Amino acid sequence: MTRPDIKQILSRIPYASFIGVEHVIIEDELTMILRYKESNIGNPFLPALHGGVIGGFMEMTAIAGLMYSGRYTKIPKPIGLNIGYLRPGKPVDSFAKASIVRQGSRVANVRVETWQDDIDKPIATLMGNYLTANSET
Amino acid sequence: MSDNIMERMWALAPAFVEGVPQGRALGIKFVAVDRGRATFSLPYNPAVIGDPATRVIHGGAITTLLDQVSGLAVVSATVTEENIKNMAGVATLDLSIDYMRPAKPGETVIATAHCYKTTHHIAFVRAIAHDGDEDDPIAMSQATFMISQTSAKPKKAGS
Numbered sequence: 144m145t146r147p148d149i150k151q152i153l154s155r156i157p158y159a160s161f162i163g164v165e166h167v168i169i170e171d172e173l174t175m176i177l178r179y180k181e182s183n184i185g186n187p188f189l190p191a192l193h194g195g196v197i198g199g200f201m202e203m204t205a206i207a208g209l210m211y212s213g214r215y216t217k218i219p220k221p222i223g224l225n226i227g228y229l230r231p232g233k234p235v236d237s238f239a240k241a242s243i244v245r246q247g248s249r250v251a252n253v254r255v256e257t258w259q260d261d262i263d264k265p266i267a268t269l270m271g272n273y274l275t276a277n278s279e280t
Numbered sequence: 281m282s283d284n285i286m287e288r289m290w291a292l293a294p295a296f297v298e299g300v301p302q303g304r305a306l307g308i309k310f311v312a313v314d315r316g317r318a319t320f321s322l323p324y325n326p327a328v329i330g331d332p333a334t335r336v337i338h339g340g341a342i343t344t345l346l347d348q349v350s351g352l353a354v355v356s357a358t359v360t361e362e363n364i365k366n367m368a369g370v371a372t373l374d375l376s377i378d379y380m381r382p383a384k385p386g387e388t389v390i391a392t393a394h395c396y397k398t399t400h401h402i403a404f405v406r407a408i409a410h411d412g413d414e415d416d417p418i419a420m421s422q423a424t425f426m427i428s429q430t431s432a433k434p435k436k437a438g439s
């Protein structure tokens with residue numbers, strides 16, 4: 144299987160650099176990184192990352208995870224997703240991994256988990272269905 | 281009394297977006313607030329494009345808009361004379377979003393939220409994002425929020 148160039152894909156998506164998304168591949172496994180940026184803060188008093196940014200980061204991770212499978216040329220579109228917030232997002236770097244639960248011919252179900260300094264203490268999870276059909280929108 | 285509170289909420293609400301770094305970065309604008317209801321707008325911003333082939337903005341920008349407008353609906357549902365000066369943030373517990381169609385490139389997205397139920401600790405909110413016609417939504421969300429101590433309804437009403 145040919146792995147697509149995730150760096151090249153991310154560089155074409157303005158939202159990825161808007162919130163500061165990077166990636167790392169270790170032993171063929173893709174991990175996404177959300178660099179801490181002051182502009183990602185949603186609660187300046189705590190301070191804590193914006194829940195929407197954590198959601199957006201996980202949506203980015205789901206898309207990158209699907210693209211990394213090498214099965215798609217077009218960016219998958221979200222259909223429905225559910226985000227669970229488990230802990231406040233501290234003003235530090237965050238990490239996320241996507242696992243593809245099911246890849247159908249048109250729809251893929253993806254699960255994402257995000258953590259910060261402890262992989263065993265996730266700060267948020269996402270379950271989403273994505274339209275992956277390559278032929279039409 | 282309640283009208284007076286909403287007038288004060290109206291004055292404080294723009295800071296609820298503009299005082300938030302991510303709200304400012306996205307360019308979210310305050311439109312309206314009423315008891316348990318809030319409306320924001322998000323002018324088209326090429327910096328948050330999610331698909332370069334279509335120039336449609338990323339779902340994450342819609343997620344942030346829906347989360348933020350739902351949060352204000354919760355605050356406006358729970359605000360009292362006692363806690364208005366010390367409005368702590370509300371925390372999202374769960375956010376479900378259905379994407380009906382892509383946002384149109386170049387168009388402003390409008391999001392309206394309704395907090396239809398609160399308990400001592402939890403608030404339930406529905407929101408809709410569209411670009412002018414509510415009957416042709418871009419996305420709809422259902423969320424639950426944790427109401428923090430300071431913005432929760434006091435156990436005993438004052439007096």
